[in-house]
Structures are given as C-alpha cells and as structure tokens.
Amino acid sequence: MIMEGFGTYGTTPGGRRQVGVQGYDVPEGVEIRGRYDGEFARILTREAVQFVAELQREFRNRIRYALECRKEAKRRYNDGALPGFDPATKYIREGDWVCAAVPPAVADRKVEITGPVERKMIINALNSGAKVFMADFEDALSPSWENLMRGQVNLKDAVNGTISFHDKARNRVYKLNDQTAKLFVRPRGWHLPEAHILVDGEPLTGCLMDFGFYFFHNYEAFRRIQGGGFGPFFYLPKMEHSREAKIWNCIFEKAEKMAGIERGSIRATVLIETLPAAFQMDEILHELRDHSVGLNCGRWDYIFSYVKTFQAHPDRLLPDRVLVGMTQHFMKSYSDRLIWTCHRRGVHAMGGMAAQIPIKDDPAANEAALDLVKKDKQREVRAGHDGTWAAHPGLIPACLEVFNNNMGNSPNQIQTAKREEAANLTEEDLLQRPRGVRTMEGLRLNTRVGIQYLAAWLTGSGSVPLYNLMEDAATAEISRVQNWQWLRYGVELDGDGLGVRVSKELFFRVVEEEMARVEREVGKARFNKGMFKEAGKMFTRQCTAPTLDDFLTLDVYNNIVVHYPKFASSRL
Numbered sequence: 291m292i293m294e295g296f297g298t299y300g301t302t303p304g305g306r307r308q309v310g311v312q313g314y315d316v317p318e319g320v321e322i323r324g325r326y327d328g329e330f331a332r333i334l335t336r337e338a339v340q341f342v343a344e345l346q347r348e349f350r351n352r353i354r355y356a357l358e359c360r361k362e363a364k365r366r367y368n369d370g371a372l373p374g375f376d377p378a379t380k381y382i383r384e385g386d387w388v389c390a391a392v393p394p395a396v397a398d399r400k401v402e403i404t405g406p407v408e409r410k411m412i413i414n415a416l417n418s419g420a421k422v423f424m425a426d427f428e429d430a431l432s433p434s435w436e437n438l439m440r441g442q443v444n445l446k447d448a449v450n451g452t453i454s455f456h457d458k459a460r461n462r463v464y465k466l467n468d469q470t471a472k473l474f475v476r477p478r479g480w481h482l483p484e485a486h487i488l489v490d491g492e493p494l495t496g497c498l499m500d501f502g503f504y505f506f507h508n509y510e511a512f513r514r515i516q517g518g519g520f521g522p523f524f525y526l527p528k529m530e531h532s533r534e535a536k537i538w539n540c541i542f543e544k545a546e547k548m549a550g551i552e553r554g555s556i557r558a559t560v561l562i563e564t565l566p567a568a569f570q571m572d573e574i575l576h577e578l579r580d581h582s583v584g585l586n587c588g589r590w591d592y593i594f595s596y597v598k599t600f601q602a603h604p605d606r607l608l609p610d611r612v613l614v615g616m617t618q619h620f621m622k623s624y625s626d627r628l629i630w631t632c633h634r635r636g637v638h639a640m641g642g643m644a645a646q647i648p649i650k651d652d653p654a655a656n657e658a659a660l661d662l663v664k665k666d667k668q669r670e671v672r673a674g675h676d677g678t679w680a681a682h683p684g685l686i687p688a689c690l691e692v693f694n695n696n697m698g699n700s701p702n703q704i705q706t707a708k709r710e711e712a713a714n715l716t717e718e719d720l721l722q723r724p725r726g727v728r729t730m731e732g733l734r735l736n737t738r739v740g741i742q743y744l745a746a747w748l749t750g751s752g753s754v755p756l757y758n759l760m761e762d763a764a765t766a767e768i769s770r771v772q773n774w775q776w777l778r779y780g781v782e783l784d785g786d787g788l789g790v791r792v793s794k795e796l797f798f799r800v801v802e803e804e805m806a807r808v809e810r811e812v813g814k815a816r817f818n819k820g821m822f823k824e825a826g827k828m829f830t831r832q833c834t835a836p837t838l839d840d841f842l843t844l845d846v847y848n849n850i851v852v853h854y855p856k857f858a859s860s861r862l
C-alpha cells in the first residue's frame with residue numbers, strides 16, 4: 291500500500307519507485323487515470339476510493355434514471371408544455387410539516403462568500419468576515435483533475451485548520467484567523483462525469499467524487515471543529531426535480547451510516563436555480579427534511595434555465611441579459627415563493643449573487659458598483675431572505691452592514707418574515723415573460739463574455755472578472771443560450787431602432803469583430819498564448835448548433851481531460 295503524505299511525489303520513502311511509474315492503490319473495479327501525485331494520494335486512499343466506488347455502484351442507476359427524466363421533461367417542454375405544480379404532490383405542498391431544526395452553528399448565515407476551491411482563495415474567504423464560505427467545485431471551478439484534487443487537499447487542510455499558503459512573488463504567507471467562516475461545499479451537478487476515475491469501466495459521477503472524498507476525509511474533524519456536532523454542510527446545485535433531492539438524501543444516509551454518525555448530521559442547502567425546480571420547492575425540502583438547511587435563489591442558472599426550458603417557445607425570448615434582474619416579475623415571484631416556502635418549513639431562505647465586484651482603478655465606478663450591490667442586498671433582506679451571497683471579500687462589510695441594519699441581532703428571519711401573501715403566487719407569476727428590449731450590444735456582449743469565459747475555463751479558471759463583473763459557468767451559460775435562441779428565431783434587435791434581425795451571417799461578423807476587440811483588450815501576446823481562438827470556435831459552434839446543447843461545460847469537458855493511462859492506478 292502506498293504511504294500517505296510522503297514529501298515530493300514520485301518516490302516512496304525507500305526511493306524504490308520512479309516518477310510516473312507509481313500508482314494509486316485502488317480497489318477492484320476502479321481505475322484512476324489522472325496524474326499521480328503524493329499529495330493527491332492523501333485523498334485517494336484505498337478506503338476513500340472504496341467508499342466513492344460504493345456510492346457510484348449503489349446510485350448510478352437512479353442517477354441515470356433522473357437524467358432520463360430530465361430529457362423526457364425537455365421533450366414535453368419542447369412540444370409546448372409549460373412547467374407547473376405537480377397535482378400528485380399537492381398533499382406535500384399543502385401538508386403541515388417542517389424540516390429538522392437548523393443546527394446552531396449555522397443559524398446565522400447573513401453573508402456567505404463563495405469561491406473556487408483554490409488554496410489562497412479558501413484562506414481569504416474563510417478569513418473574510420463572512421458567516422459562511424461556500425467552497426465551490428461547481429460554477430466557479432474548471433473541473434480539471436489538478437483543480438479537483440488540489441481542491442480536496444486544500445479543503446482537508448482547511449477543515450483541520452492547518453491550511454497555509456506562501457505567495458513567493460509577494461513574500462506573503464496566508465494563514466487562518468482565529469475566527470473563520472463556516473464551510474459549505476458545493477459538488478458538481480448530476481450531469482458532469484469525472485473522466486479521470488472509472489468505476490467498472492465507466493466514468494464516475496462528478497458530484498459523487500466531490501461529495502465522497504470531501505465527506506470521507508473531513509466528517510470527523512468538521513463536526514468536532516466547525517459544526518458543533520453537525521455536518522459536514524453542503525450546497526446542492528442545478529436540480530430539476532424532487533426525485534433528484536431524494537437521491538441526495540439517500541446518499542447522505544448511506545454516508546452517515548458508513549461514518550457511524552447520527553442521521554440528520556449532514557445538512558444541505560439546495561439551490562433553486564432551474565425553472566422546473568421552482569415548482570418543486572416544497573417537494574425538494576420534503577425529501578431532504580432531515581438533512582435540509584434551506585434553499586437558495588441561484589439567480590444566474592435560473593435565468594439560464596428559463597431560456598433552456600423555453601428553447602422551443604419563440605414567444606418567450608429574453609431581452610438583453612443585463613435587463614433580466616431580480617425585479618422582473620418572474621424573478622421576484624420566485625424569490626418570494628422561496629422565502630415563504632422556506633420559512634413555513636423552518637429553514638433558511640438564502641438570497642443570491644450580485645455580479646458586481648470591486649473596481650480597483652476607478653473610485654466613482656467602484657462606488658456605483660457597491661451601490662448596486664447594496665441595493666440588491668437591501669431588496670433581499672427586506673423581502674425576508676435570511677442571508678445572501680457575495681463574490682468578493684471586498685463586498686463583505688457592505689453586505690453585512692445591510693443585513694445587520696435590517697435584522698438587528700437576530701440570526702435569521704425564519705420566524706419573523708413569513709411572507710404569507712406569497713402563497714397566492716401562481717404558475718403564471720413564476721413564468722411571466724421578462725420585459726425589455728434586445729440590442730446589438732447585447733449580442734456583442736454575450737459573445738465577447740462567452741468566448742473569454744470559455745478561454746479561461748479551458749485554461750483552468752472557472753470564475754473570472756470581465757468588464758468589472760464576476761463571470762462563472764452560470765453567467766456564461768446565459769450568454770450562450772441567449773445567442774442560440776436569438777439565432778434560432780432570427781429575432782429582431784428591437785432596442786436599436788434599426789430593425790436588424792439576428793442571422794448566422796450577422797453573428798459570424800459579430801464573432802470576428804468581438805474576437806478582434808478581445809485581442810486588443812488582452813494584448814496580442816496573451817491572446818496568442820491563451821485559448822481564445824479555440825474558445826471562439828467552440829462558442830460559435832454552440833451558438834449555431836441545430837439543437838441546443840444541455841450544458842456548455844459538458845460539451846467542452848473533453849478538452850480538459852488529461853489521461854495517464856499506464857501509470858496512475860494499480861493494485862499493489
């Protein structure tokens with residue numbers, strides 16, 4: 291068996307093995323095709339891999355079925371059906387039940403910072419003054435083998451309190467403060483495979499890798515150090531139906547049993563970030579009622595999902611992306627319903643992410659951006675949200691101030707902001723067509739943002755600052771699907787007064803011009819060294835595809851897969 295934690299990778303303490311000929315010690319039926327690294331071997335222990343493989347074997351058929359059901363629902367929406375409340379689960383929506391009590395350690399979640407599982411950012415986020423840090427394997431992370439495995443190593447060190455980072459260029463050492471944010475971890479969505487680990491010859495389900503290794507290595511320390519006897523805590527993304535929440539509930543139960551900890555120890559907040567899930571809030575909470583700690587308004591994926599769900603409904607086209615904010619009736623209705631539902635069931639109703647980030651070189655623009663963030667947070671706290679998301683440490687004081695000013699010393703508003711009137715929101719409220727115009731600048735912005743995001747993702751960065759906004763997989767998806775839909779229906783760009791219709795010819799010209807603009811902005815050297823040209827081709831292909839790809843990152847995933855077929859895993 292390979293020993294854990296031996297210094298530089300490649301040789302055992304005895305020095306008998308060579309770099310590259312070493313492998314992870316894996317159980318029967320598992321093959322690891324990612325690069326070998328001594329640090330990664332601390333995570334990929336035989337026992338941990340066995341646990342993850344068992345999750346895969348037990349749940350793969352149910353996951354497959356849930357994904358088939360998504361396809362079936364897509365067929366129905368494409369044939370003209372609209373999402374709505376399920377009559378079969380009316381008894382759950384109308385029933386008088388509550389979720390398990392919120393663990394005291396996370397009663398106060400006024401401001402949560404999010405970010406990829408990158409070492410320095412984890413330390414900065416935990417030290418940021420936010421109540422919670424949502425460490426992200428999802429929208430904010432490009433899921434390369436290196437990023438995923440380093441992320442697991444970083445989280446293990448973070449939970450144990452030993453994480454540090456030496457920025458050699460700036461001669462600065464990063465360490466944890468005495469007071470840190472509570473850690474939540476967001477695994478990938480169900481749809482993403484993990485091509486570097488095969489179980490019985492098939493790729494592992496990505497989220498089972500993220501959840502499984504994190505849980506296996508950290509549940510004991512987390513419950514002792516962070517969770518006050520509860521935990522670990524998770525965020526669950528991109529679900530479309532309560533049957534998917536049921537799978538997570540069973541996974542949690544299996545993990546708790548394996549660990550010998552009480553049922554209900556693990557807690558998760560589900561992002562309501564798909565249009566179909568907005569009609570399943572009660573059902574999702576009900577499935578997870580012993581493991582729930584609320585719902586969150588994942589606004590960016592929600593907008594993406596609106597377009598995707600209505601991809602075949604030309605009467606429901608979105609206006610320019612910048613016009614689809616939380617004050618649009620369908621967005622406001624979804625946030626109101628989420629608050630009402632969560633508080634009725636005794637759990638947190640979390641707000642979402644304002645995309646503005648600090649602007650370093652322009653004080654006036656910085657002030658204006660901060661003002662937009664504050665207004666967004668004010669709207670959330672007054673509506674009854676118990677907390678919100680921030681993308682950057684520089685925003686934490688302002689967001690906290692807004693929530694503290696409106697909530698005083700209360701840790702949350704679960705008992706005080708019931709929002710009973712939201713019970714009257716109808717299917718029509720949740721689906722109402724967004725208002726606004728479409729412009730050439732909207733098409734251009736989608737294009738240059740989509741391409742630059744993809745270029746970053748292909749080279750390892752899953753969240754980037756672009757034009758003073760945070761961009762991640764969810765925001766980039768909006769750019770992609772909106773372009774696709776406008777092209778598909780040859781929409782008129784009615785906001786320009788020119789009556790121009792979107793066509794392939796127009797789009798190809800826009801791509802060319804925006805690529806030239808990006809090259810000017812980032813500089814020739816960076817442009818040629820980066821993956822901009824490849825990203826441009828991929829984005830163009832996606833926007834002009836005859837049928838809409840379900841996910842941008844799924845389509846391009848193979849470009850970041852790096853296999854080490856001969857050496858990575860062996861049974862020693």
Ligand SMILES: CC(=O)SCCNC(=O)CCNC(=O)[C@H](O)C(C)(C)COP(=O)(O)OP(=O)(O)OC[C@H]1O[C@@H](n2cnc3c(N)ncnc32)[C@H](O)[C@@H]1OP(=O)(O)O
Pocket residue numbers: 403404405406410411412414415426429430590591643647648680681682683753754755759760761762764765
């Ligand atoms: C739709 C959704 O799912 S939202 C959730 C997913 N998205 C995210 O989590 C995005 C999180 N945010 C980020 O990734 C970053 O803030 C970005 C990419 C948008 C901007 O990053 P940068 O350009 O590096 O920011 P900037 O240069 O201002 O950073 C200043 C410092 O703050 C740190 N920082 C910035 N954002 C974060 C963060 N979210 N968490 C921790 N530290 C952060 C930087 O590491 C840097 O640290 P240093 O001074 O010690 O070197």
Ligand SMILES: O=CC(=O)O
Pocket residue numbers: 429561563587588589590591592642643764
């Ligand atoms: O995950 C959050 C979102 O807005 O999408």
Ligand SMILES: [Mg+2]
Pocket residue numbers: 429527561563588590591764
């Ligand atoms: Mg999202």
